[in-house]
Amino acid sequence: MNRIFLLTAVLILLLNGGCRIHMYNSTERYNLEPIVTLEGDWKFNIGDDPTWASKSYDDSTWDYITVPGNWQDQGYHQYLGYAWYRTKVFIPRIDESDNIYLYIDAIDDVSEVYINGILIGQTGNFPPNYKTAYNIPVFYSIPQSLINYDGENTLAIRVYNDQMDGGIVSGPVIIGYFEDDMLLDQNLAGKWLFKPGFNRKYTDTDYDASSWNSLFVPGPWDNQGYLTFDGVATYRTKFTLANGLEDEELYLILGIIDDKDKVYLNGKLIAKTEDMYGTELASNGMGEWQVRRAYKIPAKNLNYSGSNTLVVVVNDDQQIGGIVTGPIGIMTKSNYDEYVSRYKVKKVSIFQILEEEW
Secondary structure, eight states: OOHHHHHHHHHHHHHTTOOOOOSSOHHHHHOOEEEEEOOEEEEEEESOOGGGGOTTOOOTTSEEEEESSOGGGGTOTTOOEEEEEEEEEEEOOOSSOSOOEEEEEEEESEEEEEETTEEEEEESBOTTSOBOOTTSOEEEEOOGGGOOTTEEEEEEEEEEEOSSSOEEEEEEEEEEEOGGGGGOSEEOOEEEEEEESOOGGGGSTTOOOTTSEEEEESSOGGGGTOTTOOEEEEEEEEEEOOTTOTTSOEEEEEEEEESEEEEEETTEEEEEGGGGTTSTTOOTTSOGGGOEEEEEOOGGGOOSSSEEEEEEEEEEOSSSOEEEEEEEEEEEHHHHHHHHHHHTTOOOOHHHHHHHHO
C-alpha cells in the first residue's frame, strides 16, 4: 500500500472515530525482559466490588477468561461497564535487577491494578469523570515490599469499558525487568519529585521541592495521575555518587523520554534532546520519543563527595509523556559503549509502524 495513502486513510479513520490503533510499537519501546508471562486463563467476574482486590478473596465461583482478548468475544458480547480479573502469580527473586515492572499492552478503557490487595496504579479515569486510556500501555513498578518472592502473589485488575472492545485486549502481558539495568554502575530508578510546569529556580540545589508530588521513574506520567496533561513538567531527585566512580568517565542514562528534555545537574544545564542527534543512538530521521537518552556527565558539574541535584525538564506534545522507560542511572564509559552497541541507529518510522500494524 502506498505510504501516503496509508497515512491519509489512518488519519481519516482516527478523525472519524472509526478505529483504535496504537501509533507506535509499545513492546519495542519498553523492551522488558520477561520474568513471568501472564497470558492465559484468568478468573473473571462482571460487576464491581472493592473486596475483589483482596489477596484472600475466594474467587472459586468466578468464570474463566483468556488474557489477552476482549470479553465481548468470550461470552460477554453486549456487556459494557465494570469487570474484574484475578490470577495467582509466582514471582521468583532475580539477580539481574532490583526493579521489576508490570507491562500490559492495552486495557480498554480504564483500569486499576492491585498486587496482594494493594493498589499500584491506575490508567484512565473511572466515572463520573470518565476518561478512556485504551491507547496507553499499562506500565507500573511493582514495589519490592509488596512481593512475596519465590511464592504466590495475587494480581487483581479492575476494568471499566465504555464502548467497543472491553478488558485486557492485547499483549504482551508480563512481569519483567530492564535487562540493561545490569549495565548501570549506579541505578537511579525510583521515586522522583514531580511538578507540572518549569521555573529556572526549580534547578537550584537549595530549592525546596518538598511540596511536590512523587512519581516513579521510569514510567509515563499518564498512568500516575496525569492522564490529560500535555506540556512542560519538571522531575527532580538527589543522589550521592557511588563509591569507585570518582576516576571514571561517566554517562547519565535516561531511557526514552517523550518528547523533548533538558537536563540540569547542580543548577547547570548539561544536556538537551538535540545533543543526542549525530550520536549512534539517534539520527535526524527519528522522533524525539524514539531516542534513548545517554548524556556524558561533565566532571566539573559533578559533586564527588556529597549530594547532587538532578533535574530533568520534559516537554510532551501529545499522548504519552514523561521519562517513559529505563534504564535510569549512571554508566561508566565501558558499559555505555556496550549499551550503545545494543541500540545504535535503530530507526523506527511512523510509516514502518503503520505498515506492521496494518
